Amino acid sequence: MSGRLHADGPECARAHRLGRRLRALREARGLTRRELACAAGVPLRTLSRLESEGVAQPGLFTVAALARVLEVTVDELVAAAGAVPGLWSTGYEGRTIDSFVAALVDAGVDAVADVRLTPISRKPGFSKSRLSAALAEADISYLHLRSLGNPKDNRAPFWDGRVGEGLAAFADVLAAEPARRELAELAELAVERSVAVLCFEQDESRCHRQAVLAELHQRTALPVAALA
Structure with missing residues (x-):
């Protein structure tokens, strides 16, 4: 596992979301930090702190100046920082790593919980080391929860329409102590981020993560949304 995560509180999470959104908008417009800071009349050091460290209460005029150059409204920019804690369901099938990370940033996701038993992939960018690095570049935390992975011999039921059978078998996995421990950790994280x-x-519907998310919803009462 690539390190455990601890919730830093809602203010810290909002600050980091705003920083991620600023950086994504700046890069989408082909601007360097220096160019954006100059165009907005904002000190480069201030912009660097906003993007890299997160500032809990950035100045209104600073945010407004950056929004003007980035061609978004203040409300649109701040809305990205106000994403509420909650749960997202996502698969990387059919995605590129760049489009996947961009969708996470747009949704205001703070952390990705990988519930693959073995986090390797033939798709470029989605094996553990490269995925965690790509997410880190976007200031999104990554954790691999191996105990919430679906055993290899229980995957066929999800693929060939015997989902009920697959879920029944996976219920035994979730009942084991390692999975209960990781579920508790994930639930604690989700109520803050x-x-x-x-x-x-x-x-x-073809993946075991539906059972993981159902259990988390039951524990936290948080809504679950599909990542577009």
Whole structure:
């Protein structure tokens, strides 16, 4: 596992979301930090702190100046920072790593919980080391929860329409102590931050993560949304 995560509080999470959104908008417009800071009349050091460290209460005039240059409204920019804690369901099937990370940023996701038993992939960018690095570039945390992975011999039921059978078998996995411990950790994180639960299948109905998310919803009462 690539390190455990601890919630830093809602103010810290909002600050980091705003920083991620600023950086994504700046890069989409082909601007360097220096160019954006100069055009907005904002000190470069201030912009660097906003993007890299997160500032809990950035000045209104600073945010307004940056929004003007980035061609968005203040409301649109601040809305990205106000994403509420919650749960997202996502599969990387059919995605590129760049489009996947961009979708996470747009949704205000703070952390990705990888529930693949073995986090390797033939798709470029989605093996553990490269995925965690790509997410880190966007200031999104990554954790691999191996105990919430679906055993290899229980995957066929989800793929060939015997989903009920697959869910019944996976219930035994969730009942084991390692899985209960990781579920508790994930639930604690989700009540403070926006978390995407990741596996391969784009269609959640063909993936065991539906059981993980159902259990988390029961524990936290948080809504679950599909990542577009």
